[in-house]
Amino acid sequence: MKFATKAIREGQQPDPTTGAVIVPIYQTANFAFKGVGKPNLFEYSRSGNPTRSAFEKCLASLEEAKYGLAFSSGMAAVDAAISILRHGDHVISSENIYGGTFRLFENVAVPRGIRFTYVDGTRPEAFAEAICKETKLVWIETPANPLLQLVDVKAVSEITRKHKLILVADNTFPSPCFQRPLTQGADVVVHSTTKYISGHSDVIEGAIVTNNEQIYTNYVFYQNAVGAVPGPFDCWLSLRGLKTLAVRMKKHEENALKVAQWLSSHPKAANVIYPGLESHPQHMLAKSQMDGFGAIVTFQLRGGMKAVEKFVDGLEIFLFAESLGGVESLVCHPWSMSHGAMSREEKGKIKITDGTIRLSIGIEDVDDLIGDIDKTLIGVDI
Ligand SMILES: *Cc1c(COP(=O)(O)O)cnc(C)c1O
DSSP: OOHHHHHHHTTOOOOTTTOOSSOOOOOOSBOOOSBTTBOOSOSBTTTOOHHHHHHHHHHHHHTTOSEEEEESSHHHHHHHHTTTOOTTOEEEEESSOOHHHHHHIIIIIGGGTOEEEEEOTTOHHHHHHTOOTTEEEEEEESSOTTTOOOOOHHHHHHHHHHTTOEEEEEOTTTHHHHOOGGGGTOSEEEEETTTTTTOSSOOOOEEEEESOHHHHHHHHHHHHHHOOOOOHHHHHHHHHHHHTHHHHHHHHHHHHHHHHHHHHTOTTEEEEEOTTSTTSTTHHHHHHHOSSOOSEEEEEETTHHHHHHHHHHHOSSSEEOSOOOSSSOEEEOTTTTTTTTSOHHHHHHTTOOTTEEEEEOOSSOHHHHHHHHHHHHHTOOO
């Protein structure tokens, strides 16, 4: 089956007891045993639940993975992904990563004795240069939040393979519709399914997929032992989201490209970043490693913080909010929001300024979106 078909059918056979076409919300904590030592298919919903299992199977198939596990948030999935590390282990991460991931690394993992080195993800050899004898895992996010830098997954995976390191890719931005890192050499893929996968900004959830049985077994243990599992209704919402992922991503991308092209010629916007623009320094890599360019457009508003305030206040269709990946368009100020946990110096190092604006382009009529930005920019002084 191809992607759009799998999204609708994989893991979703009609319910065995009633024939229900849609996987029901199995809102139950436990499942009756058939007898002593004879559990049913499921025992207790922390360990496993049929609605969750359907979502895990479907998502895994879309990533071309054997195994999938759902978590109560993207951050719970990130935490689970690094749960295989022990005191003294070393991680190499690309420096442009989601602010919450950086916070978890620095404020949760570092106090537990794990060391991190951050490198320029656009240079595969930077990962090789940072390897030491304690290195166990390499973390990448591509395209990265919010400046849309790409990491060459194949090139980095050649390095991690050679040194027997685990390569983890956060695939939230492109979703499996536009990029499947396991097919390019990654060992583990992490998602905030809160974003494009659920797609409607109505659920917080995360997931991990892998083809590595040993790593999977470790994660299954951690998922059950720690218990950061999503509820059945959350899984049902995300499973419903998956069904339309292919059509949504197409429309998201079509709109994002038009907005990016339009902004590129606007005098008040500088440095418009979108992997689908030929001006993106890694446009060729994006073309070869992705099936689409996604729907996040980042630019600098000339005029800094004052201009940003005017801009976000003036927009009517774009909502000023955290997050991304929903059908509605959002505007975010990474400096004070998604990357607020980073210091001034850390933000400066990865080139986030107080004038950086990130747009999450939705699937509304693109003329309305451009019209909203156009009219708002008229009132912004630079
Ligand atoms: C949002 C996000 C996360 C965290 O996910 P939550 O569901 O908010 O916990 C991790 N990585 C990326 C790239 C994200 O955008």
